Amino acid sequence: MDKQPITLTINGREYNILVAGHHTLLQVMRDQLDLTEVKYGCGRGECGACSVLVDDENEPSGRKVVDSCLILAATMDGRKITTSRGLGESGKPNVVQQAFVDESGIQCGFCTPGMVVKSTALLERNPKATEDEIRFGLEGNICRCTGYVKIVDSVKKAQKAINKKKK
């Protein structure tokens, strides 16, 4: 099988790697690069557990959320990618991660890295999102534990913290 050289910048680190043409970004991140915070939940873009941020100049924030299971890694040459571990690290979680912890928006935690990525993007795109807009914005990321109540509370808490910081 032919492999193709690509460069990915993930969480600020540059990876020069050979990828198989048919491998998804999710497969490459998990199996080649050990970035296991990106989760396999369905492999068909239904659950959002593999959500990552990818740079996109059309977005005001400069990045957007994608399901990494739906993208071939070979098409991502030169792109900047951020996962939950790129958003925060031990002792320095980002405001969304901290809010998920504070509001108990986490149960089994399997959807959480994707949920954190999705919520971060949602608030970057629409810092004034209403509750309905937050709920609609989270569609595509499935959680089976929380009934979404405390996830929405977490996003609202993060939103408050972000807007307070801005003032």
Place this chain on the structure above:
Amino acid sequence: MTTSVVGKRIPKVDSMDKALGTAEYAGDIRMKGMLYGKIIRSLEYAHARVKSIDFKEAEKVPGVVKCLGPDDVTQNGYNTTIMKLLVPEAFNEVFGEISEMYVFNKHVKHQGDAVCGIIAENEEIAERAAEKVKIKYEPLPVYLTAEQSKQPDAVQFTPLKPGNLAGEFDPSFFPGKAYGWPDPETDKWGDDLEPECDVVVSDEFYLNKVKQCQMENNCAVALYDTRGRLNCWSSTQMPKPVQVLLADLFDLPLSRMRYITTIVGGAFGARLGMVCEPHACAMAMAVPGRPVKVEMTREEDWIASETRFPGDYKMKMGFKKDGTPVFVDAHFTGYKGGYYTHGNGPIFCAAAFVHGMYKWQTMRMKGDSYFTNQSPVGAFRGYGNPQTSFVQEQLIDVACEKLGLDSVEWRKKWHKTIGDETWLKGVTYASDDLNGCIDIAAEQFKWYQKKKKYAKQKGPKRRGIGMAVMNHTSGAWPMLLEHTVCTAKLNEDCTIELMQSVSDLGTGGHTAIVQMAADTLGWPLEDIHLKTGDSDVNGFDIGAHASRTVYCGGPATIEACESVKKQLLERASQLLEARVEDLEMDSKKIISVKGNPSKSIDARQIAKQGVYNFFDAASGKQIGIPGQIQGYSSFLANHCSPPMGATFSEVEVDVETGEVKLIELVNAHDIGKAIHPPSVEGQLEGGAQQGLGQVLTEDMLYDEEGHCLNSDFTDYKMLGPSDMPKAKIILVETAPDPIGPMGAKSCGESALMGPIGSVANAIADATGLRFVEAPITPERILRKIKENGITYE
């Protein structure tokens, strides 16, 4: 001086790792030299015999290490379930299960049944090789209902269960093959009492096949190491029982079977026992020294692992005209799926929670199940109780309407309470504030205001309101074994290593255990670390099922920590020359004589000198008291403190499209004492999402050949964030339980029931029609409106 953490809204002990993404789940395990195992499943046939397997082409694929057929692995049978460990040997026949499953099967009993396996250098090679395996099948007739598989000429699923009758209530335990009791005065029971009733209601219901849909697919890693030990890593709910089952399956003593639990990515009953652990271990045994990982795809997880128990559920109730409940008579016929998993458990529980709810003069409930060519059934949050909610709570409303009684008031008057028998005969309620739950929930929901407001509606969109109550359990004593061992090791710096086997399924159970330990000792939370999930260090524990983690793990924790405290005080008593009862310990770990704080000793000094114990060079005397302190508890429960709860729901039904919109849900739960309130709320909020899905959208569908039609998140509709109603959870703590740890009752499964019964009742309120098939989909609503020729103004 002591700072209590029980009842506080602290962050969970394990949540930061999960937020960052550093938490390691089974699928995240990477090991040196790790191989990948692929289970080859029967996807084309739901019922067939395997005639031959040809690995020739598959073996030629570079990177394939081994191909394994049914004869290449252990020939011992097993059952994914752990029921046989939970009941005495003599009862296993009645309550337990049979070992009729094999690692690889020659008689395929459902789509997704495992037939053979490939071990390869990586996942992709294993998958490519799997495509080259040639399997010849002899197709057999496919049975999708109990009616089909009970026919006399039907192919037998197992010789151990003649007539494909998987289970029924055994007359040796259940006279008349029914759970309940005859009327003490007349000895009549069930509908024998019908002539004596003024109002009788009955109906026949169908309950759906619902999937747990935990977000982490099942995955197991196994290694048969060079010392002859089999090691297995996975995310089970039941670490110790799985260790025992695997040891049995591979004829190993427990000393050579190590089981390690990884973080559990959701379970809800789906991991109550083994899933792909037998396959990973069988493959690992075939390649000693190399770890093998088996990771199921979402589709595999869906069609090959257990689901909720579907089936036909009939119920009849009789009442006196003043509302006095006379009899309930019911019969649940379950569609068992391909294997006898979970014995008769879910059917018994469907009956048990009828038993625990209302003050019937007599009750009779029968239950049986027949094999079908569908994925096996097993545990799913609620375990028979959600089925009962759909049936019983609708019929109570129907009856109240006929009786001309307010259904809320009827429930308040006739539900069981302190002194009445719970779900199990002979075990009585020790605490109850269901009426408190009903009152506060009705008030916050504005039940009576809404009743008036929605009395005369016009137009296609109709609001409806409904309510339901429920009883559940905290652990499964005395039906099942309830045993938890906890060891509290006092480190030399006076911090605690708490060792207990139990998994945290995301419920917050581990946080609650640490909180209870901290409060028992009066020490800061940070000084306690909970070590779980390694059979090499953890003592016995049944696992996380039956809403038992806090209820049974709590007392074990408290006992072990009390023992540590007692030992510290005893040593202090010797060193201070004071009586133990005169001593107290503060949150800074200073032990002093009450009323004489100057006479004190630091517990840290006792802990340190217990470990680093030396002799004084000058005097030759021993400094301090030798020996590392450990607290220990081998706790066996002596009750099941059933919690109760009340749920009120509001829906809007579009009678032109059949669409049901969820408007509001208020759930009040008789928790006794919430150890970690956000976790209790989280259980109730998350349970609601599953209950609402069960009543409205979720159902596994099969075509005539037994192929599952919706084994994915697109075609199997769970409620998403914008589908969920405004939810209000109320924790009622007015009735602390006299038996539960610190007053706590359970909450793990409780939240699923109320939403089911209350939404079914709300839809009936909105449409004027009763729906007896779950889920109540738009199609079913429109069909029923049409069938009944109803036009709405």
